[in-house]
Amino acid sequence: MTKAVLMTVLLAGLIVISTSGPAWAAQLDTTINPNNAESPFKMSYLKTVFIEYPNGGDLFNALGGTQWKTAGTADATNPGVQELMMALNDGIQKDGSQARVSDLNVIYEFQLTGRSLQTSIDYRVILEGSITDYIITEDSQKKLVDLGWRGLTTTSSIVIDGVEINIPLDILKTEEPILYNTFVDTEAENVLNRELINADFILEQPLTNWHFLFDPTGINADANTFGLDDSIQGFVVSSWTMGESSIREGRQVERVFEAEVMADELYIVRSVQSTDTANLSSIGFGALDILDGVEIIGVTPTPPEDYMTTSTGGFPVMIIYGMAGLAAAAGIGFFFISSRSMKNQKVGQQGIDPSNLVGYQTSASSGGYQTNRGEAQLKSDTDYEQTRSVYEQSTEVTPQETTPQETVPEQTMPSGGDEAACGCAASAEIGTECDCEMHGSCLCDATCRCNADICKEQVNEMS
Structure with a gap:
């Protein structure tokens, strides 16, 4: 409000001056x-x-x-x-x-x-x-x-x-x-x-x-x-x-x-x-x-x-x-101090040396394919807790993390070359249901030994 009043007064003054x-x-x-x-x-x-x-x-x-x-x-x-x-x-x-x-x-x-x-x-x-x-x-x-x-x-x-x-x-x-x-x-x-x-x-x-x-x-x-x-x-x-x-x-x-x-x-x-x-x-x-x-x-x-x-x-x-000489001396002093400060600064690689890092794969297979995600970890176990992967999950399911609705029967994973014929890609390791059970369809052939009901029916039909 104050700015508006001030601008109005200035504008009025300019109008009066311009017309006088x-x-x-x-x-x-x-x-x-x-x-x-x-x-x-x-x-x-x-x-x-x-x-x-x-x-x-x-x-x-x-x-x-x-x-x-x-x-x-x-x-x-x-x-x-x-x-x-x-x-x-x-x-x-x-x-x-x-x-x-x-x-x-x-x-x-x-x-x-x-x-x-x-x-x-x-x-x-x-x-x-x-x-x-x-x-x-x-x-x-x-x-x-x-x-x-x-x-x-x-x-x-x-x-x-x-x-x-x-x-x-x-x-x-x-x-x-x-x-x-x-x-x-x-x-x-x-x-x-x-x-x-x-x-x-x-x-x-x-x-x-x-x-x-x-x-x-x-x-x-x-x-x-x-x-x-x-x-x-x-x-x-x-x-x-x-x-x-x-x-x-x-x-x-x-x-x-x-x-x-x-x-x-x-x-x-x-x-x-x-x-x-x-x-x-x-x-x-x-x-x-x-x-x-x-x-x-x-x-x-x-x-x-x-x-x-x-x-x-x-x-x-x-x-x-x-006065001009003093200004020039002050300028020279400024550049001198700046130059010394730059020389005292550390140059090159700062932090962890890349030679002490090693790659670690963090992805898992899903639906018959596997991603290439990964992370870098120290070769030494020293200070591992500070660099631990955010993708790493506990293999144990706590009671708070598992509810009765989420509990599924233990699944048997196909082994050897049969894994490629099974499109379910069950993940029994982390306690999830078979992918075929979740999607309501099975992409398996007769060699699939999944415990999901839909896969058993698919195997019986193909037999």
């Missing part, structure tokens, strides 16, 4: 080239808002089966994009970083899908642009790169071509007035007024908690055969990745904000954002450091000669080699 669309939060992808004055970046912001009307109501009548989508793009020449660039740079400066956004393109898309029990609104804004002024200082051996700009966030209202792209509630004012009027001045307003363009968690997660890897392909002698970009030839590439939920990075769960609104019916508003993710790379080998409270990396063309760490940045490779 992903709702991600901020996602950063960038590659910093310390040899250039600016580098590209891409930041995606995604959020999903669910409006539930379990008891129906005006919102069910207005939204059930409704679908619409608002989308658009804009570049740095758009006044709304310029306002967004200024807001992002103000946030970067407040975070203590000297870097700034120098170019920006905006892609936005909002989609509403009405269903029988709920309506979902998907918000997506993508920023693609360039970051500059990230080089703090440099010399002939190393460059210090500012990474404190990665938390691109603004709480300001951003309007591009008449569309509000940062505050989820404001877009409903023009697209769905009934929703806006239902939720304004309620607890749902606090949920829907949370800005979409927010990457604070990417900045708050220390880079020391990110996974680190470096690719030395660019410094290989035959690197040009791999078709590498000219910008990374002669360099290694360092990469930091954030987004895993683990003991080291901490448990990361989706952020859910929920509110109930009582209008003509009870409505539930829920905003869902998953954890933020980021992939940050740099040309060259980057060593993490902190300068005036801002996380930076010291970049060199190649890693130090004594550098041997794994992706976590602090687990020596020699330990891995040592």
